Every structure is written in structure tokens, then in C-alpha cells.
């Protein structure tokens with residue numbers, strides 16, 4: 001069976017940036033299982049996996065526009081320390097969920113200066129070219145229930 005829309009694909013993967021640093025890997029963990037074609041994966045990786053079969057390996061380099069996007073400097077904002085009222089120790093690198101008119105956004109604190117806090121709403125992997133080393137471990141049809149839930153059941157997925 002080949003990877004196509006509404007198939008469940010099980011993969012082992014290692015993600016590196018252009019400096020060769022490992023950003024994420026399934027090695028040492030359970031392989032990742034996902035439903036293909038429903039927007040779970042970044043578009044560039046779905047495109048590379050389309051048509052592949054069990055046992056195939058691939059190395060793919062994905063430009064930011066097909067991954068987590070390019071940096072948008074307008075997403076860097078200075079906000080009042082009071083917005084973080086409940087947090088005693090605010091430090092660069094901390095991440096928070098912010099409610100914005102466009103929905104939930106993850107922001108990262110990049111600087112704290114007295115009452116002024118600088119937050120960055122860009123994805124941490126914005127502007128990063130992603131290099132994936134992927135092994136396809138399995139491909140099967142998704143069940144109607146999995147399609148309804150929008151996630152995989154069983155190994156590598158939800159257990160319920």
C-alpha cells in the first residue's frame with residue numbers, strides 16, 4: 001500500500017537543521033503514526049511521503065515556507081509585566097499560550113526589562129530549513145472512526 005490521503009502512516013524520523021543539530025527524533029521512543037492528508041504534518045513532509053511504501057527511506061530538505069513559515073517581525077511585541085501576574089519568575093525562553101483575535105498563539109519570552117516584557121509569537125522553527133531522515137514502517141487504511149476523530153488509534157496514537 002502507498003501513502004495517500006486517509007492512510008495511517010507509521011514512521012521513524014530524525015529532524016536536523018542545516019547545522020546538523022538534531023531538533024527532534026523518534027529514536028528511542030515509539031514511532032510516530034499519523035493520518036496522511038488531513039493537515040497533521042507540515043506540508044513539505046506530506047508531499048515527500050506521498051506515494052511511498054513500507055520499507056522506503058527518504059531524506060528531504062524542507063524550506064521554511066513549506067514548514068513553519070518565515071519569521072514575521074510584527075509578531076514580536078512588548079507587553080506589560082502585569083499580564084504575567086501569576087508568575088513570580090519570568091525569564092527569557094519561557095513559553096505561554098496567548099489568546100489573540102486569530103486564535104491561540106504560542107509566544108516565547110525573549111527579554112524582560114523591569115515592567116516591559118518582550119514576547120515573540122513566531123514559531124520556534126520559523127525560518128528554519130528542516131532536514132528529515134524518514135523510514136516508512138507501515139502504511140494502512142485509516143478506519144472510519146480514526147477519520148472521524150482525526151487521529152490514529154493504537155500503537156503510536158491514542159489509546160482510548
Ligand code: ZN
Nearest residue numbers: 149151153158
Ligand atoms: Zn480517537
